[in-house]
Amino acid sequence: MKRPALAARLSRALVGCYPPRWQQRYREEILDVLDQHQASARTVLSLGGGALATHLDPDYRLEYPVSSMRLRLVIKVCSRIILVAAAGAGLLAGLYFFARVIGLPDFSWQPNPTSGASALAVTPDQRLLATEVGGEPTSALVTLWALGPAGLRRLSAFEGGVTVAIAPDGRLVATSSFHGQAALWNVARPRHPALLSVLSAGSSSALWGEAFSPDSKLLAAAYGGGAALWDVTRPARPRLLTVLNAHVGQVTSSDIAFSPDGHLLALASGNGQVTIWNVARPARGRAVATMSGPRRAGWFTALAFAPGGRLLAGVTTSGTVLVYHLGDPARPVLAAIRRSLVTRALYPDGAGATAAAPTGCPGCLLPGYALRFAPGGRALTVVMDRGISNFYSRDTVLTWPVTASGALGHDVEATRDTWDGLPALAPDGRTVIDGQIFGGTKVRLWELPATADRAAS
Amino acid sequence: MPGDRVHGKFDDLGRFTDPSVLILTSLSDGPRHGYAIMTDVAAFSQVSMEPGTLYGALSRLEKRGWIRPLDTGQRRRRYEITAAGQAVLAEQLTTMQQVVRTATRRTATDQAGPATA
Numbered sequence: 370m371k372r373p374a375l376a377a378r379l380s381r382a383l384v385g386c387y388p389p390r391w392q393q394r395y396r397e398e399i400l401d402v403l404d405q406h407q408a409s410a411r412t413v414l415s416l417g418g419g420a421l422a423t424h425l426d427p428d429y430r431l432e433y434p435v436s437s438m439r440l441r442l443v444i445k446v447c448s449r450i451i452l453v454a455a456a457g458a459g460l461l462a463g464l465y466f467f468a469r470v471i472g473l474p475d476f477s478w479q480p481n482p483t484s485g486a487s488a489l490a491v492t493p494d495q496r497l498l499a500t501e502v503g504g505e506p507t508s509a510l511v512t513l514w515a516l517g518p519a520g521l522r523r524l525s526a527f528e529g530g531v532t533v534a535i536a537p538d539g540r541l542v543a544t545s546s547f548h549g550q551a552a553l554w555n556v557a558r559p560r561h562p563a564l565l566s567v568l569s570a571g572s573s574s575a576l577w578g579e580a581f582s583p584d585s586k587l588l589a590a591a592y593g594g595g596a597a598l599w600d601v602t603r604p605a606r607p608r609l610l611t612v613l614n615a616h617v618g619q620v621t622s623s624d625i626a627f628s629p630d631g632h633l634l635a636l637a638s639g640n641g642q643v644t645i646w647n648v649a650r651p652a653r654g655r656a657v658a659t660m661s662g663p664r665r666a667g668w669f670t671a672l673a674f675a676p677g678g679r680l681l682a683g684v685t686t687s688g689t690v691l692v693y694h695l696g697d698p699a700r701p702v703l704a705a706i707r708r709s710l711v712t713r714a715l716y717p718d719g720a721g722a723t724a725a726a727p728t729g730c731p732g733c734l735l736p737g738y739a740l741r742f743a744p745g746g747r748a749l750t751v752v753m754d755r756g757i758s759n760f761y762s763r764d765t766v767l768t769w770p771v772t773a774s775g776a777l778g779h780d781v782e783a784t785r786d787t788w789d790g791l792p793a794l795a796p797d798g799r800t801v802i803d804g805q806i807f808g809g810t811k812v813r814l815w816e817l818p819a820t821a822d823r824a825a826s
Numbered sequence: 827m828p829g830d831r832v833h834g835k836f837d838d839l840g841r842f843t844d845p846s847v848l849i850l851t852s853l854s855d856g857p858r859h860g861y862a863i864m865t866d867v868a869a870f871s872q873v874s875m876e877p878g879t880l881y882g883a884l885s886r887l888e889k890r891g892w893i894r895p896l897d898t899g900q901r902r903r904r905y906e907i908t909a910a911g912q913a914v915l916a917e918q919l920t921t922m923q924q925v926v927r928t929a930t931r932r933t934a935t936d937q938a939g940p941a942t943a
Contacts, residue, residue, distance in 0.1 A: 380877070395881050397901045402860040402877045415878030422882060428889070 376408040383416035388429040486804025486812075488533040489793035490542075491516070493583075497559060498802065499542050501533040502810045511544050512810055513559045516795070521812055524559040534579040534588070541565075541604055543579040543588055551576055551590040551597075553604045565605045570597035570612060578624060582631040587651055589613075589634055591625045596636055598651050610652040624671045628678040633657075633698055635681055637669035643683055645698055657699045662691060663708065671738045676746040680704070680775045684738045684751055687711055692749065692775040704775025707767075711736055713782070714755040714765035737791045743798035747771055750817070752792040752801055761788055764801060766817060783818050845875060845883040847922075850892065850907055850915040857896055857906040860884070887911065 380403055384396060406412065423429055487509075488501035498516050503509030511529035515522040529544030529552065536542070542562070546552040551568040574593030581588055581601075588599045588607070595614040599607045613636070626635045632649040641662045648654040662669060667686030674681055681693045681701070688711030693701040714736060737754040749771050756762040764785045770778035790803040790813075803813045852858060852866045863884075864875050884905065887893045892911030896904045907915070 383878075391885065395885065398860055398903050399877055399881050401902050402864065402880070405861045406864070406877055411874075412876050412878070415876035417878070419878035419882045423885075 376410060376413055377403065379413045380408045380416050383413065383420055386417075386420040387423050391423050391429055486791045486810075487531065489791060489802055489804050489812075490533050490535040491793065491795050491802070492535055492539045493537045493796050494539070495796050495800070497535060497539050497556070498812065499533045499535045499544075499556075500804050500810065500812055501529055501531070501544060502804070503530065509544075510810060511542065511554075512812075513542070513556060513562065514812060515559070516814075521814065525556075525562050526810075527554060527562045527564075529554075531576055532579050534581055536581040536585040536601075537583055538585040541581070541585065541601065543581065543590070545576050545579075549575055551579060551588065551599070553588070553601060553607065555604065566607055568597070568599055568607050568609070570599075570609060580625045580627055580634075582627045582648075583629055584631055587627075587631065587648070589625055589627070589636075589648075591636060595638070596625060596634070596646075598634075598648060598654055600651070611654050613646050613648075613654050613656070624669065624683075626672045626674055626681075628674045628681075629676055630678050633674070633678070633695070635672050635674070635683075637672055637683070641666060641668050641685065643669050643672065643681075645681070645695070645701065647698065658701050660691075660693060660701055660703075663689060663706070666708070671740050673741050673749075675742040675749075675771070676744065679773075680742070680746070680771065682740055682742065682749055684710075684740050686736075686738075688714070688736065688738070688751075688753055690740070690749075690751055690777075692771070692777060694775040702775075705771075705777040707769075707777065707780075710751065710767060711753060711755065713767065714753040714763065739792045739794045739801075741794040741796070741798050742771070744796065748798065749777065750794060750798055752794055754787070754790055754792040754803065761786065762790065763787070764792060764803065764815075766801060768817070785815055787813060787815075844873075845879050846887055846892075847915070847918055848873060848875065849880070849883055849887060850911055850918075853893060853905060853907040854912070854915065857904040859902045859904045861902075863905070 381400065384392070384399055384403070387395070403412075486500055486502050490499045491497070495516055498514040498521070500512045500514065501509055502512065509528065509530035510526050511533055512526045513524040515524055529542075530547075531545045531549070534543040535556075540555065540557045542554045542556050544552055544554065546567045550570070553565045553568065555563045555565050568588070568590060570590065570592070576590055576592055578591035579588060586600065586602045587610075588601045589596045590599065595612060597612050598610045600610050601607045613634070624637050627633070628635075632647065634646040634648045634654070636644050636646065638644045643660045644656050645658045645660075646654050647657045662683070662685050665687070666689040669683040670686050672681065672683045679695050681695055682690065684690050687709050689709055690705075690707040691703060692705040694704040695701055739752040740750065742749055747770060748768055750766060750768045753765045754762050755765065764787055766783040767780045768783075769780045772778075785801070787803050788805050790805050793802040793804070794800070795802060799817045801815050801817065803815075805811050848867045848871055849863055851870070852863045855866070858866060860877070860880055864877075864880055867873055867875050884893070888895065888905070890910075891908060892914055893905045893907055896906055
């Protein structure tokens, strides 16, 4: 410091920075010393350091009890945060060491798209499609697609498994976690999906189906004997409302559907039965009716409510289509039945007139089914995808006009050869979506020909 | 051991340990006020002590009862060393003399050449 006068002024000012009680005792003395001392930069530094040290002196810190308490609180909180962070880092390091050095099984997601599609879901506005490929929780791949006039555009992919549902508002996708529980993903930004929560209902049986309510506020997650109903209005913190226990056997491939007003939930619950639950008050959901399909018709593999909610259609594994009238949901009335339609799903050479797979295609799976009412509710369409070989199949699509009471008129048929796949019908009731069962993540769309429209008109 | 106790007390003084020894030494010759301590220390040790350091050490020495103020109410207040201060200083000087003797002996050995077995 080149200007002694400045150093002297700074030094005198710094004396005023000492704690008040210290100043009462030493201020005059130290000012007297400064009057005689040639102040320099060292003098300023010495007084600055002294003032700071005195403020930190426990004897003088007692002059500021509130600050002291705050300081102690800050130190306490910070030390705990550091402790927890250190413990967490140590735990992670330990887990990493065991997993990588000692060689525990690899729990990382390893997508295996060669095992084919096992679930498809479309938003009501038909803008987003989610496909699930792989089937195993640790290897399955959920792919999000944009559906538009130009066809399909792949948006993103993330881990999932077994099942997939997409919320009608297009903001959430439900799939399953590594441990077979329902998992919610935020797809509001579909190119950047993010896992929000894993929903554990405490069920030991496997998750096989999921459905969102029409208002996107509820998620039904179906397990072996029933379904868990979740409030997903805050998807990062879903709330379990109730578990609907159907007390029936395990099902392998089935369906679950909400009525358009969200008051009813239809659950294909094994043993060829469909249970209708009243979920108008979701926390107090109760079974109101159970319907059984014909003997030897197999189990219900796809369900659909008509737009008005008064008709429920289902198709069984043998291709038997049933339509129930739900004027009183507690007393469903079977309004129409079309038996064993799988025999209509013929192969190109005319074979396959029985429900069993023809000779020469031992690996062919049971037919895949999809059904949906047309938007106006005046037509019902069923898609049957029947394998020709392990890689190719034929979609047979039947469309019936439907009356308000649920009676079916004469059907119109359309066919298309495609790959062996899992079919779905888009909400417009005219677009058939095929996912590959073997060999990849591809999706194929085709429009039903005009002949099918005539049935609906 | 008393020396350990005194060292412990001096260690508590932290960065004021050395100034404390110098101040106690200065006051051993009789009561002095702040500026007189600074000039005396500078005269016998060539250490230029700054007011911040001086009063940091003075307040700690006073708190420990090793010095006490005289001339209450005077702006230029003098300090005198107490009996406890003298005892502490004696212990500290003993340690320092031991350090000096050891250092002198070892330095002399080094100058004479390394010791042989």
